[in-house]
Amino acid sequence: METLTLSPSEMEARIVRYGALVPCRTAFIDAHTPGSDQKENFTIIGGGVSESPDQHVHIKETPGFNIGAAGQPPKCRNSLHSHRTAEVFFVLKGRWRFFWGRWGNAGEVVLEEGDIFDIPTGIFRGFENIGTDYGMIMAILGGDDAGGGVIWAPQVIEDAREHGLVLAETGKLYDTKKGQRLPDGVKPMPLLTDEELKAFPELPPSAVVRDYVARYWDLMALAKHEPARVIGESALLKDRPGFEVELLARGSIPEDAYVTDRHEVLMVMRGHWRLAWSGGETVLAPGDTCAVPPGLSRALAPSMSGEASLYRVRNTDDPAGPTRRG
CATH class of the missing domain: 2.60.120.10 (Jelly Rolls)
Known part of the structure; x- marks a missing residue:
């Protein structure tokens, strides 16, 4: 294998320092929803799954997966969603509650600093900072395109619409509070039907903690x-x-x-x-x-x-x- 040599400046371009992270506060459909409107999203490596054109991407080149992060003050939560590929979190700062299921009540687990959670694909999941200070979790997302976006639980889309954010079928967000509207010919993201929702399992807490969580x-x-x-x-x-x-x-x-x-x-x-x-x-x-x-x-x-x-x-x-x- 041919070996490389990188200058200090070339390597520094491949390092994202924690203090230099650039947040996006409008990354997802629940950015106006009370209880979720203070969260910050960080896209560190790869395009991530942000639905906002305001999302800053630190390193665009992907190594076969994406790296991101979520920062949230106490009692702030990320709404129920699913991905088509892996989503792995580890807690960098704080104390976090992860919950899952169609309504978020199928099970939950609390993670402390350093704990890691390999969330199963195909389930709705959300998370909440239950600590006393601003918390940060780091994320690894499977695939170069991070699985093609986020699948939201129907109630999340409905709640967001009531607070001015509409998600188009293209995966782009439009803020009606700013006078934005869907372009002609573009429809809102359809809600999952009851039949489609049957494909999202409700996993028991014991199985999730045993098979998907490492302390x-x-x-x-x-x-x-x-x-x-x-x-x-x-x-x-x-x-x-x-x-x-x-x-x-x-x-x-x-x-x-x-x-x-x-x-x-x-x-x-x-x-x-x-x-x-x-x-x-x-x-x-x-x-x-x-x-x-x-x-x-x-x-x-x-x-x-x-x-x-x-x-x-x-x-x-x-x-x-x-x-x-x-």
Whole structure:
């Protein structure tokens, strides 16, 4: 494999610093709906699933998956929706309640900082910041196009219409409060019928927590001597969503520089990490996201004492379609 060399400026263009994240407050159909109108959406790598032309995209090149984030103040929630491909979250800051089902009452689970949730495809899901401060969750979305958008529960579309936002069948939002209207020949997004809704399962909480949730401190114990395999064919959460996820801690860092033919995204959870590569070095802080290209030699090491962890995501040859379902 031919190895690469990147200058510090070239690598910095592949790093999205937490403090430089640009939010969008009008990303989705529930942007005016009370209880959901204070959330912020971040598109870090790839186009994401935003329905707003105002969404800022930090890195447009996709490695076979998308990276995004959601930031919300306390008691703010994201409305019930579904995706056609994987949606994986880990909690960077705060305490979050995830809930699912047609009406959001089929089950729920509370995630603490570092916990990760590989949400099954084909179910309606939502989430809420139940902490006391502004919270942030990081997201990995399957596919280069993130599955072709969001599928909203019918009541979400109806509630949004009452507060001035109309979603077109093209997936674009129109704000009637600003005098916008659907173009001629363009219809509103149709509501799912009762028959279509039968295809969205209501999963029991016990099965979801057992098969789709991994707790941070369990993963840290597994990562004591080698990377903890979190999501993958032979990982703790056995799934093949088009990418694999590992957690690296202080004791599981590769001793030498390494090269891979896969795209690799580093998402720092705790601590500061020194990243050295053929051409330079830098320090990654909590919340930073770094897209390392195939063929580039790199080495990782915590730059300070104390707790250190990061999630490492790599693309696989698995198709980014529906993965595990209920």
